[in-house]
Amino acid sequence: MFVTPTNPRFxxxxxxxxxxxxxxxxxxxxxxxxxxxxxxxxxxxxDKASKGGASIYVRVNKPFVDADLPYAVWPGVARIMLPKTExxxxxxxxxxIISQLEKERGLTPGDIELxxxxxxxxxxxxxxxxxxxxxxxLGSFGGGTGYDMAMNLGIEMFAAFDQYAWPAxxxxxxxxxxxxxxxxxxxxxxxxxxxxxxxxxxxxxAALHAAGVHHASALHPNFIEPLVKGLxxxxxxxxxxxxxxxxxxxxxxxxxxVSELDGKVIDQYEYDLAQRTLAWAAACAAKDAYKAxxxxxxxxxxxx
Amino acid sequence: MMxxxxxxxxxxxxxxxxxxxxxxxxxxxxxxxDDPRLGDKAYASWADAILLDWGKQPGHDWQADLKSRMPVAxxxxxxxxxxxxxxxxxxxxxxxxxxxxxxxxxxxxxKGVTSAQEIANIAQRLDTxxxxxxxxxxxxxxxxxxxxxxAVWLSLDIARAxxxxxxxxxxxxxxxxxxxxxxxxxxxxxxxxxxxxxLITVAVSVGGMVLGMSYPLGLxxxxxxxxxxxxxxxxxxxxxxxxxxxxxxxWIKHCNDGFRPTEKEAExxxxxxxxxxxxxxxxxxxxxxxxxxxxxxVDLRAKLYLKWALRAQARDDAKAKxxxxxxx
Numbered sequence: 001m002f003v004t005p006t007n008p009r010f011x012x013x014x015x016x017x018x019x020x021x022x023x024x025x026x027x028x029x030x031x032x033x034x035x036x037x038x039x040x041x042x043x044x045x046x047d048k049a050s051k052g053g054a055s056i057y058v059r060v061n062k063p064f065v066d067a068d069l070p071y072a073v074w075p076g077v078a079r080i081m082l083p084k085t086e087x088x089x090x091x092x093x094x095x096x097i098i099s100q101l102e103k104e105r106g107l108t109p110g111d112i113e114l115x116x117x118x119x120x121x122x123x124x125x126x127x128x129x130x131x132x133x134x135x136x137x138l139g140s141f142g143g144g145t146g147y148d149m150a151m152n153l154g155i156e157m158f159a160a161f162d163q164y165a166w167p168a169x170x171x172x173x174x175x176x177x178x179x180x181x182x183x184x185x186x187x188x189x190x191x192x193x194x195x196x197x198x199x200x201x202x203x204x205x206a207a208l209h210a211a212g213v214h215h216a217s218a219l220h221p222n223f224i225e226p227l228v229k230g231l232x233x234x235x236x237x238x239x240x241x242x243x244x245x246x247x248x249x250x251x252x253x254x255x256x257x258v259s260e261l262d263g264k265v266i267d268q269y270e271y272d273l274a275q276r277t278l279a280w281a282a283a284c285a286a287k288d289a290y291k292a293x294x295x296x297x298x299x300x301x302x303x304x
Numbered sequence: 305m306m307x308x309x310x311x312x313x314x315x316x317x318x319x320x321x322x323x324x325x326x327x328x329x330x331x332x333x334x335x336x337x338d339d340p341r342l343g344d345k346a347y348a349s350w351a352d353a354i355l356l357d358w359g360k361q362p363g364h365d366w367q368a369d370l371k372s373r374m375p376v377a378x379x380x381x382x383x384x385x386x387x388x389x390x391x392x393x394x395x396x397x398x399x400x401x402x403x404x405x406x407x408x409x410x411x412x413x414x415k416g417v418t419s420a421q422e423i424a425n426i427a428q429r430l431d432t433x434x435x436x437x438x439x440x441x442x443x444x445x446x447x448x449x450x451x452x453x454x455a456v457w458l459s460l461d462i463a464r465a466x467x468x469x470x471x472x473x474x475x476x477x478x479x480x481x482x483x484x485x486x487x488x489x490x491x492x493x494x495x496x497x498x499x500x501x502x503l504i505t506v507a508v509s510v511g512g513m514v515l516g517m518s519y520p521l522g523l524x525x526x527x528x529x530x531x532x533x534x535x536x537x538x539x540x541x542x543x544x545x546x547x548x549x550x551x552x553x554x555w556i557k558h559c560n561d562g563f564r565p566t567e568k569e570a571e572x573x574x575x576x577x578x579x580x581x582x583x584x585x586x587x588x589x590x591x592x593x594x595x596x597x598x599x600x601x602v603d604l605r606a607k608l609y610l611k612w613a614l615r616a617q618a619r620d621d622a623k624a625k626x627x628x629x630x631x632x
Contacts, residue, residue: 004589028600031589121508125460147601151608153508154324156569159542166501219597 001218002059003049004029005041015052015298019224020287022049023057023217026068027083035061039071046076053287053294057081057115065094073101077112084148085116086123088133095134110136118143120152124167127174140215141175142183144168162187183215184208196220205230214280233281241274241281248274306617307570311577313607324608325513326470328619329353329387330547330563331556332515337373343380350623351556352547353387355413370403378408385626389413389447394422398429405433411445411470415478418454420461427466445470451478456499463510472503473549474516476523489520496522504544513546525551530558537562564616565609573606573613580606 002023003010014022024045030038046056059081060068072080082094095114102109114136118124124144131138143149144167150157157163165187172182186207190200201216201223208216209231216227233241244261248271251259258267333351335342337358346354356377360366374390381388387410392400394416404412414426423446430444446468450456456479463469476496480487485495494500496519504514516522518539521532528536537558540548547563550556565573576593580603583591590599 029589031584031587033587034589121505124505125509147599147605151601151605152324153504153544154513154546154609154612155542155544159539161539161542162497162501163542163544164501165498167505169498170502170505 001221001224002029003045004038005045006030006034006038011041011045011048014049015054015295017221017224018052018228018291019054019218019221020228020291021055021057021078021217023059023081024049024072025059026072027059027061035064039068042071043074046074050076051294051298053291055079059083059117062090065097069094069097069101073098073105073107073112075105075107079113079115081115081117083117084119084123085130086120087126088129091116091130092133095136098136112136113138115141116143118167118171119146119148121149121167124149124170127171128177131174131178131180138180140181140183142168142171142213142215144171145184158190160189181214183213184217186211186213196222198222198226201226202230232284233277237277238281241277244270244274245278305567306613307567307574309574310610310614311574311581313577313611317604317607317611321608322511323615324612325546326511327513328564328616329471329513329515330616331559332389332473332547332549333386333553333556334391334549334551335381337370337377342377343383345553346381346386347384347627349386349553349556350384350560351386351550352560352619352623353389353410354381355549356381356388356390358390367399367403370400374404375406375408378406382408383626383629385623387411389445391415391449394418394426397422397426401426401429401433405430405439405444406437407439409439409444411447411468413447413449413473415449415451415475417448417450417462418452418458420458420465423448423462423465423469427468430468442468444468447471447473449473449475450503451475452482453479456502459503459506460509463506463512469507469510469512471512471546472507472514472516474500474503474514474522474545475549476516477525480523487523489523491519494519500543500545508544514544515547515549516540516543516545517548518543518545522548527552527554530554533558534562560620565613570610570613573610576606577603577610 001017001019002025003014005011005024024042026035026038026042042058050056055078056076057079058072058077060072062082062084065082069080080098082091085091091114098112098114099109102112114134115138116130118127123130145164147157149164149167155163168184175182188204188207201218204216205227214231216231218224218227244266247261248266251266258265260266329352331351332353332355333349334355334357335345337356339345358370378388388408389411390404390409391413392404394414397414401412412426414423417423426446433439434441434444446466447470448455448462450472455462477487500516507514518536521528521536533555537548541563545563548555548559550559576598579591579593580598590597
């Protein structure tokens with residue numbers, strides 16, 4: 001979830017919200033007159049917002065990367081988000097600045113991810129060149145939708161159909177071609193445009209989960225719980241995956257490559273899918289355990 | 305009509321801003337150069353642009369024939385204030401350009417495009433023709449009629465082939481035929497949705513735009529009831545199209561009214577701009593409005609769309625003025 005470092009209420013309470021990631025924003029949620037002060041608050045906000053075990057990202061301003069990055073590259077920051085990225089050249093330049101700061105500050109080179117936010121048609125058509133222009137790794141990625149994209153395409157947002165089919169799909173395909181986990185890209189109608197309705201988050205999570213997408217972002221705390229729940233592997237999915245694995249391994253031992261389980265065809269594809277479900281369930285469980293421990297530590301320290 | 309209480313918006317809202325949309329071309333009406341009432345029909349149509357169609361008659365020197373008729377046709381159709389285009393074939397484009405490009409022509413619409421090189425060659429020939437025929441350098445636009453699989457697949461290369469590119473015009477019936485698809489709409493979804501989104505994204509990436517219609521009217525091109533046409537235009541605009549080729553004169557007014565921000569939308573943009581400006585004065589980065597959040601991108605969008613509405617209004621005013629001219 002995006003949080004504004006200039007708002008103590010948001011930062012001080014972030015650890016209680018249960019989010020997996022908090023994005024410290026210096027960009028659009030910060031008024032121009034507040035940006036300088038916001039930069040100076042980033043370092044302390046990292047510790048405050050991560051107290052509940054969440055990872056920390058920082059969204060910088062594309063026109064002010066030289067001013068923002070020295071305040072954003074610190075231990076504890078997992079990712080820098082570069083808004084409105086349109087070309088490999090500007091992405092490379094930011095990569096170089098971060099590399100220099102990592103060196104100066106004793107951070108492992110390349111450890112911080114650089115996330116090129118794609119919010120224009122030009123960024124969407126250049127996505128493959130952007131993602132392959134530096135050696136910096138990226139675990140997951142998505143884009144090609146949202147306010148800025150709508151503005152660039154000259155459309156009103158919140159129609160009852162997918163207005164970003166190609167940009168979002170093209171970006172997801174580029175990710176998969178580069179072995180980067182795609183995020184987003186699945187259309188869920190939201191004609192109201194509201195950002196605070198938990199049932200909308202649940203629908204979004206269900207659609208993403210069904211498409212095999214594991215990550216989503218939010219602008220309101222009401223989204224966190226439905227997203228975390230909906231994007232995690234359910235108990236039923238885990239049980240089915242275990243059943244498929246046991247059955248398929250038995251088929252293989254018996255010399256069968258394809259067989260049936262509860263009326264469904266079970267083959268190598270289903271077996272691989274079940275393995276992925278269990279791997280994702282384990283990752284979710286590890287993250288939940290990490291957050292629970294961090295929360296317990298923070299609460300104990302606070303005397304809660 | 306636009307609301308009277310307009311906030312002040314700078315000519316350049318941000319560095320590198322390009323006009324959005326590239327031009328106000330909401331309705332393109334196709335007329336045959338053989339039509340004896342060509343000028344009257346163009347004048348009465350109120351279309352933003354007229355696309356001239358012509359044919360090569362066997363046994364005739366088509367080049368000499370077209371060359372002699374084009375200046376007259378251009379003069380006839382511009383009287384109502386419309387831009388004027390002529391349709392040419394990619395396969396024989398260079399010879400057709402020699403016969404079709406004259407002063408007063410806004411641009412050419414190229415059909416049957418299968419490579420970016422074809423567009424580069426057309427642009428090069430236009431460079432020469434503009435010099436020899438006293439046309440301002442770079443004034444003649446190249447629009448692409450998308451009617452082949454190659455034009456879709458190579459759309460980015462094609463769009464980048466020349467700075468003259470203005471619009472892609474999606475010809476759904478011909479494209480569907482080229483793709484081996486049914487031209488009778490039988491599906492509950494638009495089978496070209498992904499292609500439409502691709503063309504729009506690609507065109508916008510080079511500062512261009514796409515003219516097209518939503519499913520199924522884009523395919524059937526039927527003279528449907530007014531509410532059906534209006535709903536189709538609304539969806540087409542939400543898809544990202546900035547205008548449409550009108551197979552019927554009845555579509556033109558609806559396209560002119562529909563492919564632009566409405567008066568109600570303009571009022572909303574004005575409210576957003578004013579609320580946000582007030583919030584900024586009070587040191588806020590976002591302000592609520594009717595349950596939605598107005599922040600920097602929303603404010604920027606409101607300003608850009610308001611400019612779009614003003615440009616559309618200016619286009620309508622220019623056409624109205626042309627219709628009042630004694631020359632008409």
